[in-house]
Amino acid sequence: MTENIIVTDEDSTRTIVMRRPEKKNTLTQEMYLAMSDAIDSAQSNPAIRCLILTGRSGVFTAGNDISDFLQAATSKEDRGRPKNAVIFLQSLVNNKKPVIAAVDGIAIGIGTTMVFHCDYVIASTTAIFQSPFIQYGLVPEGASSLLLPRIVGHQRAFSMLVMGRSMNAQAAREAGFVNTVVPPGHAIVEARKAAREICNLPAAAVEISRKLLKLPTEDLVRRIDQENQFFGERMRSPEAVAAFQNFFLRKRK
Structure with a gap:
């Protein structure tokens, strides 16, 4: 398991920590696979009753490593987005245990997408949620185009997923996908x-109740596959490739 993902089990809870501070916890292909393994292996472990997703160093995650996007976009192979990200998203969808997100600082791209799959979300006052895929010529991912309108309504979803606007913790709480706002570090x-x-609640009752609240797994998987097809097509478009290249040009200045 990559050193950038820390997995600990304590008090019936598995905590999955994204830790790549020098890159604002941007996610590599190895990190996606490590998180997927941590989620999948918890399914058959009755001692694990709950999962927590969080980041380190005052950051949740700045999202996918853009170098992966650029590499996939310029590859000669005709494929969708880098596959381990999709594997991780599918693990979130197939997961049967409650997931809590503890968000400090920025949650960008897939960092926001994974929050939509969580059952309970705690954000500090420094939290910022943003899905800037449109700025790179891309489209929503991870069934966010299905989940977000259901949570916040079409207009707010349009603002985030199409216009790429961000939301702070308080706005996210008012929109409905953050439960509690706390001070930084809490x-x-x-x-x-x-x-x-x-x-402390009856495990079987929690599992059944959670399932009743969630959209059918097959609907979410179908939407992920549909989004991934469009995502792959858009990722290889001239405007997306140019956006990825401009990202690295700005970083060098």
Whole structure:
């Protein structure tokens, strides 16, 4: 397992930490696979009753490493987005245990997408949620085009997914995908409290109730596949390739 993903089990809760501070916790293909493994292996472990997703160094995650996008976009192989990201998203969809997100700082791109799949979300006042795919000539991912309108309504979803506008923690709470806003550094503390509360409830009743609340898995998988097809097509478009290249040109200046 990559050193950029830290997995710990304590008090019936598995905590998955994204840690790549020098890159604002941007996610590599190895990190996606490590998170997917951590989620998948928890499914058959009755001792794990709840999952927490969080970041380190005051950042949730700045999203996908853009170098992966550029490499895939300029590859001679005709494929969708780098496959381990899709594997991770599918693990989130197929997961049967409550997931809590503890968000400090920025949650960009897939960092915001994964929050939409969580059952309970705690954000610090420094949290910023943004899905800037449109700025790179891309489209929504991870069934976010299905989940977000259901949570916040069409107009707010359009603002985030099509216009690429960001939301702070308080706005996200008012929109409905953040439960609690806390001071900086306190998100993980509150997440552990919520996890203990969940773990003290009857496990079978929690699992059944959660399933009743969620959209059917097959609907989410179907939307992920549909988005991934469009995502792959758009990723190889001239405007997307130019946007990826401009990203690195700006970083060099």
